[in-house]
Every structure is written in C-alpha cells, then in structure tokens.
Amino acid sequence: MLLLKKRVKINAFFLFFVKAIIYSDFLSSLILLADEKLIIKNSCCGSISSKGEFLLKKLNESNVESLWLSHQHVNWETGKPDKSVNYKGPGRKTHCSAFAAAMAKQFDIYMLRPPEHSQILLASAQVKWFKSSEGIQKGWKPVESIKEAQTLANEGNFVVASFESPDPKKPGHIAIVRPSEKSLELLNSQGPDVTQAGSTNKISWFVKAAFQHHKGAWPDGIKYYFHSIEKFK
Incomplete structure (x- = not known):
C-alpha cells in the first residue's frame, strides 16, 4: 500500500513536471510570436516576403x-x-x-x-x-x-x-x-x-x-x- 502511494506521488509529480514544460514551451512560443508581430508592426516597410x-x-x-x-x-x-x-x-x-x-x-x-x-x-x-x-x-x-x-x-x-x-x-x-x-x-x-x-x-x-x-x-x-x-x- 505504501509503495502504491509512492508511485501515485511520483506519477503526479511527473505529470506536473510534464505539464510545466509544455506550458513553458507554450509561453515561449507566444512570446516569440508577439515579438515577431511587434517587429513587423514596427517595420517601416512591411515584412520580408x-x-x-x-x-x-x-x-x-x-x-x-x-x-x-x-x-x-x-x-x-x-x-x-x-x-x-x-x-x-x-x-x-x-x-x-x-x-x-x-x-x-x-x-x-x-x-x-x-x-x-x-x-x-x-x-x-x-x-x-x-x-x-x-x-x-x-x-x-x-x-x-x-x-x-x-x-x-x-x-x-x-x-x-x-x-x-x-x-x-x-x-x-x-x-x-x-x-x-x-x-x-x-x-x-x-x-x-x-x-x-x-x-x-x-x-x-x-x-x-x-x-x-x-x-x-x-x-x-x-x-x-x-x-x-x-x-x-
């Protein structure tokens, strides 16, 4: 029973860790996208085709x-x-x-x-x-x-x-x-x-x-x- 509880805790921690990585990557993507849009918005002459x-x-x-x-x-x-x-x-x-x-x-x-x-x-x-x-x-x-x-x-x-x-x-x-x-x-x-x-x-x-x-x-x-x-x- 104790071993099962430990496994549940480990699995829960692992799931939390994976979600944190995914969320971090998602935020990074949003930041990069925002930066790219800002550059294009501030570009004098449009984006590069x-x-x-x-x-x-x-x-x-x-x-x-x-x-x-x-x-x-x-x-x-x-x-x-x-x-x-x-x-x-x-x-x-x-x-x-x-x-x-x-x-x-x-x-x-x-x-x-x-x-x-x-x-x-x-x-x-x-x-x-x-x-x-x-x-x-x-x-x-x-x-x-x-x-x-x-x-x-x-x-x-x-x-x-x-x-x-x-x-x-x-x-x-x-x-x-x-x-x-x-x-x-x-x-x-x-x-x-x-x-x-x-x-x-x-x-x-x-x-x-x-x-x-x-x-x-x-x-x-x-x-x-x-x-x-x-x-x-």
Whole structure:
C-alpha cells in the first residue's frame, strides 16, 4: 500500500513536471510570436516576403567581404584578383559597380557592365545608364523615396542606391538595397540597408554609412532604381 502511494506521488509529480514544460514551451512560443508581430508592426516597410528572403540569402552568400576587395584588380564577375599582387595599373581602387553588376547578373538582370564599359568610373556611368532609354528598355525604373526603396527590396526586387560623382574624374558609388524590417526612425536616420563593395566591403550596412566618403551623396544626392526579379532558384 505504501509503495502504491509512492508511485501515485511520483506519477503526479511527473505529470506536473510534464505539464510545466509544455506550458513553458507554450509561453515561449507566444512570446516569440508577439515579438515577431511587434517587429513587423514596427517595420517601416512591411515584412520580408519569401522572394525577399531569397534575395537576402543570395546577398549573404555573395562573400563580398572577401572578394571585390579594393586595391586589387579583379575579375568583375567573380570578384577574384586577376592580376599579380605587384600590379600597379588602373582599375585597382574599388569595385562597387562590378559587384552590383555581378549580383544583378545572377538574377538574369542586365545593368551596364564590362565589356560595354570598363570598371573604371563605372558607377557614375551606371547611374546615367539607368535613366537612359536603354536602361528603361532593359526594365529599370526610378524609385521615389527611401521608404519605397526598402519596401521594394522587402518584396524581392533588385534595388540599387547610386550616386553620380559631380566630378567626372572621380568615382561615384553604388550599393544593393537588402531586405530589412528596420523601423521608420532608423530608415529616416540611416537610409535603407545595403550590401556593398567599395572602400569598405559589407554584407550588411546602411546607406548613410555606405556613402559617407562621397560628398553631397547623403541624403539627397543618392538616387534609387529597381528591377523586378523573375529568376528565383
């Protein structure tokens, strides 16, 4: 009889323990769900769609922080050095425009790139090209605001932030807008999130910092353009 009572107590304790774990997991799930809804609610530009997640994955896998490095002459499409370490000729400085064009090509999107234009001063040439008849014919469209730029990226469109240098002898800059559920406050103070090559190669950064070395760029000198992505595989 005593043994039976002990078994009942043990079983009751075990049942209580199991219920506590289940309840704890349930509460954790509710908290995570609430946090997720809060993030989406506070997002300036909506949630990241499945297409946006795919774009984000491709950008994160670009290895841009190890390729398209400044002060090396690189293959525009792979970002790998294609000349010796002793090379001192032109085309070594930064490769923002080559990286942007290479990533666009992965989605079957054309933007001005070699061999139609050399890597030298390519970013400024790309800005001019986006608004040209050829750029429009190729599917590029202007974006009216930073909020629209971030929203389009979240929806899974290929969006670029670009700056044409006022000095034709100095380089401009270009970066790819990456999907982000940042707040409106951060969007207004930082601009959209970006992935870029340049003087600093970054998987995840923001426009204000990315264009800091280009006088007159942030905020009003930066122009945004987008192209829809049809290739998702």
